[in-house]
Amino acid sequence: MFSWGNFISQCFNGLVLGALLALISSGLTIIYGTLGVLNLAHGAMFMLGGYAGWVAYTQTGSFIVAIMAGALFVMLVGVVTERLIIRHFYARPAEDQLLVTFGLGIVFVETVRFFFGSLSKTVPPPALLSGITPLGFMVYPTYRLALLGIVTVALLVLYFILYRTRIGMIVRAGIEDAVMVDSLGINIQKVFMLVFGIGAMAAGFAGIVNAPVVAIAPDVGDAILVQTFVVVVIGGVGSFGGAVLGGLIAGQIISLTSMIDPAYSYVMLFVAMTLVLVLRPYGLLGTAGRE
């Protein structure tokens, strides 16, 4: 049965999911745009953020600490991975980069499984943000509302870093032409390491803030990775705006389809991706030549 209340609350769910996907996808797309590496371990990094946050939460009981732990730990993982492994793959074919990041994703997932088992873990929302909030026309879980705010702020911070700081300018220049940036006397190696770290952190941050909504499990990142791909294909690779737009679109599609039959949410995502590929092959906000 269709009801407006249900519809609006699904739209809200879609918005929350969309914002989350936008954040994760912008991480993926920044890394790809700058380093030219499609990180197939990005879903696993989302998962790592959730687990790192969960560990911090069980130790301290503080949600704030959990968020910081999740984000910073995954950033560290990103930086170390870039330094030890990814760096040696810039000169190798794209296929090798896909293979190694795919392998790394498995290693991350299985390491977590080794230490924490396959059963899912939950991180409850902080007391202040639990319960429901009346919005006048409907009631909505408070944490989801907060999540929308948190993710929006994170996206704005990312935007600020990218578009309003010196380092962001270098990163954007690197997206256009990394060789040129390098020859301008900027240590592009360090920039790459940092970008990989920031991109990973976006995924890790999303992983922990989403943990109160969806329980975490070792393979929780697999589905996220696929959705992120769809978002990036829809929005256009290497485009921050594209990631945000694609994320919001994908969130609404998944959410509204779920209202009718969750089984078809992937089918509809796929239909949207097909439409974009047919009508605008480089994505809604993408430009030719970035692949």
Next chain:
Amino acid sequence: MPTRQRPYIVEILTALALIAAPFVLPHLGFAPTTINRILIWGLVGIGFDLLFGFTGLLSFGQAAFFGTGGMFAAYLLTQTPFSNTIAAAFVGMIVAGIIGYLIGLLALRRTGIYFAMITVAIAEVFFFVEFNPLSAYTGGENGLPGVPPPNLNLGFTTLTFDSNWEMYGFFAFWYFVGLVIALRIVRSPVGLLLRAIRDNPLRAQALGHNIHSYKLTVFIVAAMYSGFAGSLLAMLQGFMPPDAFMFATSGEIVMQTAIGGAGWLFGPLLGATVWLFLADFFQTTLNLGATWKLVLGIVFVLLVVFLRHGLVGAIVDVYHLVRPRKSATAPTVDAGPRPSLAAARTSPPASELRRKRTTGSTGPILEVTGLTKRYGGLVANSDIDFRVDHGEIRGIIGPNGAGKSTFFKMLTCEVIPTAGKIVFDGRDITTLGVADACQLGLTKSYQINQLFDRLTVRQNLAIAALGEIRGKFKLDLLKGVSKVAGLDAQIESTAALVHLGERLETPVSDLAYGEKRRLEIGLALATSPSLLLLDEPLAGMSPQERVETVALLKSIAHGRTMIVIDHDIDSLFELVERITVLQEGRVLVEGTPEEIRTNAEVQEAYLGGIHDEAGAA
């Protein structure tokens, strides 16, 4: 082609290995079901290797075909009166092929990482559709139980392969069939073109091949291998598992191929052997439980980091270490000017080389009117009128940024003009594709070498000549490339013309720069063009090489129509009959070398202030 000298040696060795395996592998700790599983993964892998190893298309979505083919066969065998297992497997294969066609249409719109991402997304859709909307047919998360073991109806009696070793015989037979077919494909013209697409898709297209159709073909072939193997999996296990559809399945196919080594057809089989052996070993012998996947993941990452070409690649590398490759018939160093000049005198006249027939033999072969190209606000070419007659040799000069290369790109249909019209041989080609232009007889040699680096000189020239001999697209999947009529003659006469006759079996990566430059021209020549465009053929050459190349171009020129861009004005003046000068995207002036040499405007534009200074002094 490595096996040209000893035909069928690979097939015979494989047959012997398949016969020996059941006697050897159990002593190494392989359970019979593991061996059968290896064959199934190896069979999927053959198709996948054609797609990834030979064509360079890395798909993370093979599970969609593996699952669909298997599920279709399993449904036929369990839910309908259909009982012929072999026919069911073929139905599964065909269904997978049809699905492969549809998905290929979409996924192949893009290349590289986009292709990888799209295949992942599509495969995931199949997984969800199998699990939910179609669960009434597929059994959802339970899969389809009750699939019979393989049988073979001989008319008078029906053989059933229900013990492990009987199944082995059945699977090994189909693996062998699959391998023989794949070897035929690899040795066919299509197989060579797949490698051309892997190494340099743009050049493959510019040489007159419809690369999209070839990619779609190999995508379908790979899907069919997956579908057939999926059907065999259902028969092996007695039920069709839903996890065949999972992303993890696609991942395993990719990882096994990478471990074994891509581009050899045997890599996936070897990779599957290692993979399944380690999985067994870690789980049962070392009692690692679920940790086996972690260990395998680490092993995989290390392999990708340190062993770039997989196990087969490593074996080949070791083999070459022990027995160094005999350096090709010619010295590895460029033969230098004198021998090649000598060769120039003895080489056959260019007229022996074929040329596409044109509708006329006098008057204009190329007529360009009002040609304009804008990139955003930048006008690269503006309102160019240009005409070349049959048999003419035209030079184009102009300062850097004059729009010469853009002009050439529009002529060869690499770039679509913003406005204007190009008529070649009486036909409007303005909006055609680059492959069509080449098929009509208009080809370019590139300013920067666009060769197929991992292939030999012979294979490079074959790729170029095949476009002329076979047309844009032909599905001669099972025909040997050496059996293509007229190919060897075309390769050899082209090679002789560009003085690479002694280097035919040398990989391009081993050629000296000057040789690569000549091969670049040879590629264009081998397509038998009636109008040949040369974009800076002398670029990067030493003075000595320039002299040689000009001599080479003169020998090519006999009776051929050519347009040459170059900065080496003296060489150009010696070579061509007429010169067009471009400046800032427009035609400045046109005339004989003598007229151009003395034209004040040209001196002004091209030589900048030198003229003035000279006047002042």
